[in-house]
Amino acid sequence: MPGSGLKITVREVARRAGVSPMTVSRVVNGGSGVSEQTRRRVEVAIADLGYIPNRLASNFRRERTGIVALIVPDLSDPFFMLVVAGAEEVARRSEYRLFICNTRSDPAREADYVDEMLAGRVEGVLIAPVSDRTRPHLTRLTQKGVPFVLVDRAVDGVEADLVQGDSVAGARELVQHLVKLGHKRIGLIVESSEVSTARDRLAGYLEGLLVCGIEVSEELIVEATANIQGGRDGVERLLGLPEPPTAVLAVNNLVAVGVAQELRTRGLRVPEDMALVCFDDVDLASQLDPFLTVMAQPAETFGRIAMQLLLERAAGDAPARRRRVVLPADLIVRRSCGSQLPAPTAVK
Amino acid sequence: MPGSGLKITVREVARRAGVSPMTVSRVVNGGSGVSEQTRRRVEVAIADLGYIPNRLASNFRRERTGIVALIVPDLSDPFFMLVVAGAEEVARRSEYRLFICNTRSDPAREADYVDEMLAGRVEGVLIAPVSDRTRPHLTRLTQKGVPFVLVDRAVDGVEADLVQGDSVAGARELVQHLVKLGHKRIGLIVESSEVSTARDRLAGYLEGLLVCGIEVSEELIVEATANIQGGRDGVERLLGLPEPPTAVLAVNNLVAVGVAQELRTRGLRVPEDMALVCFDDVDLASQLDPFLTVMAQPAETFGRIAMQLLLERAAGDAPARRRRVVLPADLIVRRSCGSQLPAPTAVK
DNA sequence: CTGTTAGCGCTTTCAT
DNA sequence: ATGAAAGCGCTAACAG
Numbered sequence: 137m138p139g140s141g142l143k144i145t146v147r148e149v150a151r152r153a154g155v156s157p158m159t160v161s162r163v164v165n166g167g168s169g170v171s172e173q174t175r176r177r178v179e180v181a182i183a184d185l186g187y188i189p190n191r192l193a194s195n196f197r198r199e200r201t202g203i204v205a206l207i208v209p210d211l212s213d214p215f216f217m218l219v220v221a222g223a224e225e226v227a228r229r230s231e232y233r234l235f236i237c238n239t240r241s242d243p244a245r246e247a248d249y250v251d252e253m254l255a256g257r258v259e260g261v262l263i264a265p266v267s268d269r270t271r272p273h274l275t276r277l278t279q280k281g282v283p284f285v286l287v288d289r290a291v292d293g294v295e296a297d298l299v300q301g302d303s304v305a306g307a308r309e310l311v312q313h314l315v316k317l318g319h320k321r322i323g324l325i326v327e328s329s330e331v332s333t334a335r336d337r338l339a340g341y342l343e344g345l346l347v348c349g350i351e352v353s354e355e356l357i358v359e360a361t362a363n364i365q366g367g368r369d370g371v372e373r374l375l376g377l378p379e380p381p382t383a384v385l386a387v388n389n390l391v392a393v394g395v396a397q398e399l400r401t402r403g404l405r406v407p408e409d410m411a412l413v414c415f416d417d418v419d420l421a422s423q424l425d426p427f428l429t430v431m432a433q434p435a436e437t438f439g440r441i442a443m444q445l446l447l448e449r450a451a452g453d454a455p456a457r458r459r460r461v462v463l464p465a466d467l468i469v470r471r472s473c474g475s476q477l478p479a480p481t482a483v484k
Numbered sequence: 485m486p487g488s489g490l491k492i493t494v495r496e497v498a499r500r501a502g503v504s505p506m507t508v509s510r511v512v513n514g515g516s517g518v519s520e521q522t523r524r525r526v527e528v529a530i531a532d533l534g535y536i537p538n539r540l541a542s543n544f545r546r547e548r549t550g551i552v553a554l555i556v557p558d559l560s561d562p563f564f565m566l567v568v569a570g571a572e573e574v575a576r577r578s579e580y581r582l583f584i585c586n587t588r589s590d591p592a593r594e595a596d597y598v599d600e601m602l603a604g605r606v607e608g609v610l611i612a613p614v615s616d617r618t619r620p621h622l623t624r625l626t627q628k629g630v631p632f633v634l635v636d637r638a639v640d641g642v643e644a645d646l647v648q649g650d651s652v653a654g655a656r657e658l659v660q661h662l663v664k665l666g667h668k669r670i671g672l673i674v675e676s677s678e679v680s681t682a683r684d685r686l687a688g689y690l691e692g693l694l695v696c697g698i699e700v701s702e703e704l705i706v707e708a709t710a711n712i713q714g715g716r717d718g719v720e721r722l723l724g725l726p727e728p729p730t731a732v733l734a735v736n737n738l739v740a741v742g743v744a745q746e747l748r749t750r751g752l753r754v755p756e757d758m759a760l761v762c763f764d765d766v767d768l769a770s771q772l773d774p775f776l777t778v779m780a781q782p783a784e785t786f787g788r789i790a791m792q793l794l795l796e797r798a799a800g801d802a803p804a805r806r807r808r809v810v811l812p813a814d815l816i817v818r819r820s821c822g823s824q825l826p827a828p829t830a831v832k
Numbered sequence: 833c834t835g836t837t838a839g840c841g842c843t844t845t846c847a848t
Numbered sequence: 849a850t851g852a853a854a855g856c857g858c859t860a861a862c863a864g
Contacts, residue, residue, distance in 0.1 A: 143857095145856095145857055145858085146857065146858065146859090147857085155834075155835085156834065156835045156836080157835090157857090157858080157859090158834075158835060158836080158858095158859075159833090159834060159835075161857095161858065161859055162833095162834090162859095165859090169833065169834085170833070170834085171833060171834090174833080174834080186627065188599075188602050188603055188628065189603060189857090189858085190544075190603075190605065190856090190857055190858075191603040191604050191605065192540070192543050192544040192547070192549065192604075192605050192856095192857080192858095193544050193856075193857035193858045193859090194857080194858055194859080195540050195544075195858095196538075196540040196541050196543075196544040196840065196841075196842090196856090196857085196858075197839090197840060197857075197858045197859050197860085198840090198858085198859070198860085199540070199840080201540065211565065211568065211569070212562075212565055212566075212569065214560075214768065217559065217560055217565070218560075220559065221559070221560065221586075224586065233583075233600065235581075235583060236584045238569075238572065251536075252581065254536050255536050255537055255538075255539040256539045256540070257538065257539065257540050279534065280534075280536065364771065389768075390768075392772075393768055393771050393772045396771075396772050396773070397771055397772070400773075418768050418769070418772065420562065420737075420738075420741055420766050420768065420769050421766070421768050421769035421772045421773075423712065423741050423744075423745055424740075424741045424744050424745070424766065424769045424775070424776070425744070425748075425769075425773065425775065427772065427773065428772070491841095493840095493841055493842085494841065494842065494843095495841085503850075503851085504850065504851045504852075505841090505842080505843090505851090506842095506843075506844095506850070506851060506852080507849085507850060507851075509841095509842065509843060510843095510849095510850090513843090517849065517850085518849070518850085519849060519850090522849080522850080537841090537842085538840090538841055538842075540840095540841080540842095541840075541841035541842045541843090542841080542842055542843080543842095544840090544841080544842075544856065544857075544858090545841075545842045545843050545844080545855090545856055546842085546843070546844090546856090547856080
């Protein structure tokens with residue numbers, strides 16, 4: 137019976153197999169450079185003793201953990217969930233383990249996680265940063281020589297590999313789509329301009345209006361947190377306007393959910409009373425009922441590509457200069473934009 | 485400027501501060517037993533050098549990682565996502581890091597993860613097992629003396645702390661609710677009876693029918709995988725019956741989404757043509773549009789309590805005998821069950 | 833193909 | 849309150 141909780145080390149195994157600890161180590165790590173016969177003996181000893189190599193010792197000795205960190209602002213957001221899935225798949229294929237860190241959009245928590253990963257000697261960090269305030273944390277990574285790749289969001293003043301969506305084009309297209317449906321007053325709910333996607337989507341929104349020859353109304357652009365509550369707050373402010381918009385572009389899926397919720401609470405219908413579109417799909421919801429018109433980003437691909445770039449860097453075979461991958465987003469037209477409705481009227 | 489990538493160890497810091505490595509170690513680990521003055525000197529040295537303690541070495545030496553694993557079958561399932569959130573919160577408060585493992589309901593992957601965690605010397609494992617086939621993996625944990633707690637699902641023949649929902653009562657109530665709405669032919673889509681929740685929900689379903697004086701029709705009970713595809717397959721089989729059900733009870737949220745999808749594809753309406761209820765909410769979807777009638781389980785609480793039990797075990801101050809926590813589920817009536825509709829008619 | 837030697841960075845233990 | 853010595857389990861580096 138295997139050693140129930142007892143500490144079996146290479147030495148025990150070596151003694152039992154009648155070889156040196158080094159040979160045991162070799163067998164454990166692939167077994168190359170060991171004769172078929174010896175290897176078998178060692179393997180038997182390992183099985184007999186129920187030996188499990190102490191990865192703590194191994195990691196320590198080799199200064200290699202085989203762990204990469206994935207830091208995201210919100211794990212409960214289906215978008216980031218997909219990023220995780222993609223990244224995990226690639227990491228796994230390369231025999232890396234993924235340490236997932238959920239910052240909940242809290243810069244302090246993010247800082248903690250970065251420090252923990254630094255202390256834990258992870259071999260690389262894939263990060264969807266909270267905002268530009270993430271910069272100092274990234275600087276620490278650079279100082280310690282830990283490679284990192286940004287995903288979804290850029291950070292002002294940080295030169296690093298980056299995988300992101302084309303937010304400018306995406307927002308522009310959403311606006312154009314709404315205008316085509318007859319909307320002239322289009323509200324935008326964005327998060328803080330400290331977040332690159334918010335900046336880009338605002339830029340795309342403005343571009344879209346410009347292209348369509350519609351004048352910008354400052355009051356239609358409201359800033360809120362990028363979550364459900366933010367959506368509720370944002371649309372509340374828009375509805376409080378003397379002349380509310382007839383359509384809302386939400387900076388992301390969670391905000392859109394909040395908007396829908398608040399409108400429902402007030403007895404307003406989407407899209408009849410207010411059209412609604414956003415970035416990023418809410419996959420389960422959309423599969424249950426294809427309702428939200430969205431600019432869908434290939435989140436899983438974000439994760440896959442970003443992890444690939446990261447592992448290349450970790451392996452040391454990546455070009456010195458930063459790489460930037462911009463993936464196009466796809467407009468998925470469903471009901472919330474009111475595509476099959478007649479021209480909109482103002483919210484009464 | 486901090487040592488850019490260079491290796492700073494306790495020794496360097498000690499030299500710079502004019503103390504012994506031991507003192508540095510003491511300062512790093514809470515600083516008790518060190519005079520205020522020396523501590524300050526050491527802290528300055530640490531800051532000057534940009535010293536980051538090598539947790540690899542520390543872990544190795546103390547034989548303590550401060551890491552617990554959380555193994556779940558499906559991270560993209562909102563239910564498990566909430567379990568993760570709850571567990572993470574508690575782990576964090578106790579200064580433990582959480583290593584999240586997504587098995588994707590693949591027993592092989594689950595086995596891999598268990599082995600990895602064993603090798604990585606995690607201090608405990610919180611696991612929502614794939615099925616009864618998980619038993620050998622759990623046995624390995626026991627052999628190595630690694631404490632674990634089961635969450636959401638029991639494993640046949642495994643005695644361990646367990647936090648789960650009251651699936652029997654939940655399913656019974658769902659059936660009773662449907663019967664009250666006039667349904668007599670109620671389909672059940674469950675997963676393999678190797679999963680404890682599936683067994684329990686089937687039992688509850690049968691109990692519900694019994695209580696309501698409705699005879700069981702074997703053909704209304706179909707087995708499918710517990711995901712979206714399973715829902716589609718399951719309802720397809722139910723619709724192929726000579727006399728299809730008028731309502732479906734899905735074993736979980738993902739299955740319900742699949743059912744809804746398949747029905748839509750076929751031009752059937754929920755709840756008019758087919759009522760639909762399930763276990764576990766799909767929070768974002770429900771927030772976007774409160775449609776699905778569900779038996780909601782307090783998933784986050786599952787995670788919190790389970791992690792508490794686990795940390796107690798890891799700390800060694802838990803009773804020898806196993807603890808079993810059963811949390812009640814809540815019926816949330818929304819539209820998919822057809823509560824506000826007249827009595828149902830068979831799907832034509 | 834196999835073994836020997838040495839030491840990773842930290843902390844436990846025992847002095848002082 | 850501080851330090852000296854020793855060693856955790858493993859694996860580079862080098863012999864043989």
